[in-house]
Amino acid sequence: MIPNLTNFTIDGKDITAKPGQTILQAALDQGIYIPYLCYYPKMKPYGACRACVVEVENPEGRKITVASCTTPASDGSKVYTNNDQVSDLRKNVIELLMTEHPHGCLTCHRIELCGPQDICQRHVSVTDRCTICPKNERCELKDTVRSVELDLRTPLNYHRRNLPIHTDDPFYDRDYNLCIVCARCVRVCEEVRFDSALTLTSRSGVALVGTSHGTSLLESGCEFCGACIDVCPTGALVEREYKWEKSVKNINTTCTNCPVGCQMVAEINKFEKIIRFKGDIDGSPNNGQACYAGKFGYDYTNSQKRLKKSYFIQNGILKTIDLDTAISHVSETLDQFSPNQIAIVTSSRNTNEDLYASYKFADKISGKKYSTLFDDLDKKFTSSLLERFGQEFSTKPIWNLGKSDCIVIVNSNPTENQNVLGTVIKKAARDGTKIVVIDSRETELTRYANIWLRPSPTTTSELLLGITRSIIDQTLENKSIISNISNFNSFRNNIYTFDTSKISSNTLVSNKEISLTAKLIGESESTSVVFSNDNFTESSSINLVDSIYNLLLVTGDHHNENSGVYPIYEGANSVGNRIIKSYFGEENESDLIHQIHNNNIKAMILLSDGFNLERISSKQFINSLKNLEFLAVHSLFDNDITKNAQVIIPGTSYLEQEGSMVNLEGRVVKIRKGSSHKKDQIHAWEFISRLAKNSGISDFDYSKSEDVFREISNNLLEFKDIKFNQ
Known part of the structure; x- marks a missing residue:
């Protein structure tokens, strides 16, 4: 017998339960169905509906009827889920529940045969029929009624509430x-x-x-x-959208709205349109959760405004052309420019396969490689992360934040930009983790903060330096760790050269607030830092990384398993973009507009899904496109970028392709195809591959995205031994 496990039986079957598991949880783990309505995985047991009643016989032979969702499994007990007493009690419970719910259809013998247009022989009100309910065939109450096999008539009347339907809120x-x-x-x-x-x-x-x-x-x-x-x-x-639509298949995939990489379930109808999107309860890192953008922001993939054909500009007139002609035209036009005049520009919403093919093409023609990451990912910032922390993404999984005694949130608004990460932080705060917010803006997390510091803009790094000095002044540094740092005395002497009063004056944060923050961080057994370089210049973002590194060096949290560093980005595949681009060599994004204005870049291929321009561009960038002699855009939609293009190639959405991304934890996540795209719509990696072949460039023989990923896995250490279908 394995210690700490509970051994008992359910209907004569031997069951082993994990420590703390309830009878219902242990049964579900073993594939044994016990009806339930109020219980839900990953939430606390509630015991409201009593549909999950079972009879438990203890080793002494005493029997008692209990709710299986709230009763812990006990060693040596015998559980009965369907004897006569339990079945009768469960039926009574369900009947009581049904008095508060329309049930004429639920107890009808024709329930499996009835359709929405049939004449009801039991005179069930039209608005009360299961067949016109938006949850028809997805209703857990209906499944429960079927499982308990209620009689064909219910002795209790239905007490209709006559409440108005609330339709005044979004979504x-x-x-x-x-x-x-x-x-x-x-x-x-x-x-x-x-x-x-x-x-x-x-x-x-x-x-x-x-x-x-x-x-x-x-x-x-x-x-x-x-x-x-x-x-x-x-x-x-x-x-509200697709309210009565029925799905014919469910696809597990990844949300591409932010770098958390939430695992989602896409419900697809018979027309191959996505009709619902919900969090995968077994998926990591979101554990079934999503944000408003992930839950409700999928419908752009179904839009009738999407580009379906290729276009090119001839004598100022937009004309439709077939895909092969469009690709040939791009290839022939690029031949008119020298390699250093050509730029390949990608988006942080592109898949790893799109990025790899694009940068490889640019490398083959000796062109320039850029990302339209005006959101967050300048080269010096990520290089500083790599130098200081050994990687450009989180050092720990996001749920590890709950193990920290203190979380410092620097210049970040995760509840708005990376919502599920914000939920993790809120849970940690609810569980007792101390929260320090350093941000001149008021965000939702400031409500959860033990301390909220509001430094003057651009002085955050200086404030962190002041906190680090205050930790040393109060002798709160981790002495066992710093004793092993050879040059710590030199570092401390350098810290002492900074005047805390001057830091307070520059940052507009009082010495008292700095001291209290230092005390809170210094006395915490583990501290994690969540940060971004929002509103930072290129040089100050490097100082930010250095300041965070020095703070965690003094507290000893570099070597603490309950601490972590969490740089967060806006782009869904910012981390993957950075890793792949580093392999091929890169240009600095901030230099792109300058190069265009100086006519150093005259031709450009821009890969973008065209959905959220704020994430991939700026007005300054869009205005600079007018200076190009040639622009080819791969996009889902016509927008301000495509208006400057000479060739437009229709793209595919993330639900129409197989691919992968890297989330903010450094986890490679899979994107799975849920629906087919139109004939002339093409994946970005496929467009680049066909363009390369047209240009006479070898080694682009990819027939599917898995071929591209296999090459990535063979060439990049970060992807080594990862299989495409894992």
Whole structure:
């Protein structure tokens, strides 16, 4: 027998439960179905619905009926899930639940045969029929009723609430006439998202779900992450877009809105359109969570405004051409320029395969390689990260933040830009981790902060230096660690040359605040730092990295398993872009516009999905494109960039391709194809490969994205031994 494991039986089958597991959790792990409605994985047991009742017999022979979702498994016990007593009790429980939910269809013998246009022989109101419910065939209540095999008639009447349907908020509708008050939505909002936008209310003595003061979700502080929709077992909470659409297949893929790399489940209908997007409960690092952009921002892939054909400008007139002709035209035009006049420009939303093929092509023609990463990824910043911390991405997984005694958030707004990361930080704060926010802006995380420092813009690095000195002044440095640093005395003497009063004056942060922050960080057993270079110049972002490095050096958190460094970016594949571009050699992005204006760059190929221009460009960049003699753009949409192009190639979305990205943890995540693209739409790597062949360049014989990834894996150490389908 393995210590700490619990051994018992369920309906005569031997079961081994992990420490702390409930009967229901152990049963689900073993593939044993026990009906439940209020329980949901990765949330605390609640015990509200009692649908999961079982009979437990202890080793002494005493029997008791309990809710399996709240009862821990006990050694030597016997659990019965379907004997006569349990079945009768469960039916009674479900019948009581159904008095608060339309149930005429649920107990009808024709439920498997009935359609939305059929005449109802039981006179069920049209608005109460399962066949017109947006959650039809996705309803957990219906599945539960089927499993308990209720009689064909229910002795209890249905008490219709006659509540109005809430349609005044963005993204989803709330119909509390269908609510069974399992409180899943309330609990996920409170326990997992830490927003408390929903709560249990009372109406004439009856418990209902709503907002605290009866206001809209917008006014209640809802982030519209959609977690409540994903956990709702009925049609009470439903996405408004494609509300009644039925999916024919589900695809596990990766969200490409930010670098967290959330694992998602895309529901696809018979027309190969994505109709719903929800977090994968078993996926890492998001554990089933998403943000408003990930949950509801997928529909651009279905847009009728997407480019479907290739175009080129001839004598100022936009003309449609076939894809082969367009690629040949690009190849012939590039031949008119010298290699150093050609730039290949990528996006942080491109896949690893797109990036590798693009930079390889630029390398073959001796062209210049750029990224349109005006968001965050200048070369000196990431080089400084590599030099100081050995890598350009997080040193630990994001959920490791919860192990830290203190989290310092520097110049970052993760709840807005990397929402799931913000949720991790909020959970850590709720669990007792101390939060220090260093940001001149007020963000959501300032509400969770033990200390909020508001330095004058561009003085953050200087403030961190002042905190480091204060830690040394208060003798809070980690002496066991610094004793092994050979030049620490020299470093300390250098720190002492900085006047803390002058630092306070420059940063507009008082000496007292600096001292209190230093005390909090210095007395913490482990400290993690989350930071970005938002609003930093190229040189000051290097100083930021150095200042963070020095702070963690003094506290000894470089060598602490519960500490970590978390540089965060905006681009979904910023890390992958940086790794792959480093392999081929690179130019500095900040130099791109200058090179265009000076006519050093005359021709450009720009790869962009064209969806979110703010992430890939700036007005200054778009205006500079007018100076080019030739511009070919690979894009999903016509936009301000394509308006300057001589050739436009229609691209594919992330749901129409197989590929990979690297998230902010350095984890290689898979993008899976969920739907087909139009004939002339083409993947970026495929466009570049065909362009290379047209230009007479060898070694671009890729028939699928897996071929490109295999070459990446063979050539780049960071991808070594990683298989494409893992």
